[in-house]
Amino acid sequence: MMIEKQRRRTIRCEEWEPIQVGVPGAPLSFAELGQIFKQWKARTGTDPASYFDLRGNSLVPKNWTGVAPGDDVQLEVAPIGSSSLDKPERIALDRNISLMLQASLTGGSMELAEGDVAQSGERMHVLLMAFCRLLAKARRRQIIRKYVPARMATRCTRGRTVFPAQVFESIRRPGYFISEWVALDEDTPENRYIKAVLARFRPRVSGSLRCKLDELLCEFDDVSLVSSPESEWRRIRFDRLPREYSVLLKLGKSLLDGETPGLFSGLANAATEIVFTARVYETFVASKIALIAEARGYRAERQPRGRYFGKWKDGTHIGRSAFELIPDMQLYRDGESPVSCVIDTKWKRLVPTSPQYGISLDDVYQVVTYAARFGHSHAILAYPWIGTGNPLGGTAHYISLPMASAAGKVQVTIIFVPMLEDRFASWQTRVGSLLDSFGSE
Template identity: 40%
Template sequence: MKPLIQCEEWAKLELNGSSSLRTYEDFKLVLESWKANVGKDTSGYFDIRSDFLRPKFWSGILDTPNFTLEVLPIGITSLSQAKRNRLDSSLSEMLSSSKSAHSMTSSATYLSSSASRHDAVLEVFCNDLKLARRRQVLRRYTTVTRTSSSPKGRILFPGQCYNSIQNPGRILSQWVEFTEDVPENRIFKAVLLKFRPRCTSSLRSRIDQLLSELISVNLIEPHLDWPLISLDRLPDTYLSLLSQSRILLDDEGVGVFSGDKRANSEIIFTSRLFEHYMAIEISSISREMGLMSKAQEYGNYVFDDVGIGKSFEMIPDLRIWDKSGKTYCVIDTKWKFLNHQKQDLDISTKDIYQTLVYGLRHNCSDVVLLYPDVTQLTGDTGYYERRTASLAGFRCNVHIAKVPILGENMGISRAYLRDLLTKIKD
């Protein structure tokens, strides 16, 4: 088994004697594997320096030829096990709400059993079932008794005498044939049918292919089939599939990061996921408040000179306005970890300038920097403070908000966002 290297998002993978990345060849393997497996530009997901790599805006498993890199979500190493489980559950719920558009299946790892994220484990199940059926199709001999226009097997007597009276021209025959309608296949079909509605479209098409192969298999209650299975005569691949089936049918879903169940992991594009989920929630809350909103609004530029054209487009993550068209607030989401030991909270100067320019452009005196709260202390309640900025005579309230991600459920984060939008104008 290849060595496992672990780090958090935004943590440095340093090149030194004590680091797990010992050579520039290790650096190269990480970046090459990212391009090969993910197909995205490395500059957007790594800070690359001569002496360190820093993964950012993603978590999950990246497999290289020599080792496996596991990037854990920001803040997780400082959390208790209970809070880790909540983070796992929240990420799973955010992915489900976003229709899995912000993740992709990656390499096998150990996943948590605290949440209910099924795409990754279903990917493994489909791969294993397809491979198992290539090697050996499970089927049994069965006796078939049926009437037909011509004899098949042996003609049954005295049943044929009565049949000839009731159905002239039809012959009652009995023969032996193979059937795939066996308990194991019925259980596999039950798994596929149960989870087909919950999966992404690409995985659903694979499930449909497998279901077409099992079209002759009937479906009964799985609990009736388990006692009929003889495990001592099954190959290991089918034993593994039955184990996976029991987990899935019992709704023991897997979470999205390290735990105790072996399955395919997912690379989660955490920044995009957080941005997208917040946009969905805030747009819904805005409508309830009689406001309108738009995510990723294009068409606004810093420069718009006659004869030169437009340049430096400004695209805030979310703009909210009232019925008169006046901008209520501008929101920029940041999947980053704030440091409360520092006076500036370790907020990027670039992020502050960018958000103030958004406010200035839309003549809005309220801008919001929205972060995830994944801290042990306030991760289940959230954090908020308001500061005032002055820029060339333009005064602006900067609302620094951390959305609770470690609550009992994501309803807590929704309540926090509703309260945030209300207090902006207080």
């Protein structure tokens, strides 16, 4: 595998950076691009058209980072804005993207310890560490067992004595009793599936992570190792499981199936990793803002469905709904001064030196349309900031754009998510202060 990987020619670029294709001197031919698209579809199960813009002789990778291999060439895409970063800054960016990926997989935020993310961005290592931590946390709260009947010959009675088996046993071996009792057994579908995950990935890792997997496997000595985890998955009753185990098992399934959001691995390229950055960023930011908002009395709704821009009045679709509106999140706070807000996340590069910071007018139109259609007085657009310092300069950390619409006044706020900040600590504080200010104008 490693020999194959070394033979490939590598083309490096950033997200949204155009690459010339099929012209003299271009780094990529259309035949090689076809190889990349073919393997992309096979490995990720997604349409390449959603992640590549191909116009004429220009190819633009969008909303993903990592390595996409073909037969003879591989495309290595770095996050937007990362080429201008120094080594410590790239490590900080990689750590935060991994934290976002981990949060999107586990359904919540988890803190990364120092050194969790290697400089090369070994995200499989991070995901397995997340699995190990979730497992340890779940077992501290509850060890899943089932009640099973046990029967054996004992030197003293245990539970109840079984007749007529006891009569024959007393003749065959005087002084022994056939006892039967109810025991707790860890050999359940949930535990068998967890053990299958640990056993599957143990040979693929080394060092401290392998030691951790070995330590956890020892706790499952009394659990059967199955060859078909899929059959165990079908036996699991999620409606009876604590949330910690539900999250743990879903992450384990994603790892076993190779379908983790934003990650795939293949035989043709050892350590191939793709992170669907836009999706991971959207999930992470929405989950963080929801936690911050709920702590302040807001009610959060994630990607509500069923609301449309309008209905057709002409043509063959008369009366049918047209253009569904699906904002990333809506916030509601009841009380004497009720407040509502719509939030949309955008994984796009900001340009602090441009007149409008690189913010698209279409993005503003979209969020104002959401606010007008859903009746919100506040709207937030959240962009990543991959750089040092403050993109606005000074001490301001967001932009307010009050404007009027047909439905009334809408306060649009542009916030920046600092992708190099350690665990987004001060950003979370700023978001909380912003939400507190709504309704106090």
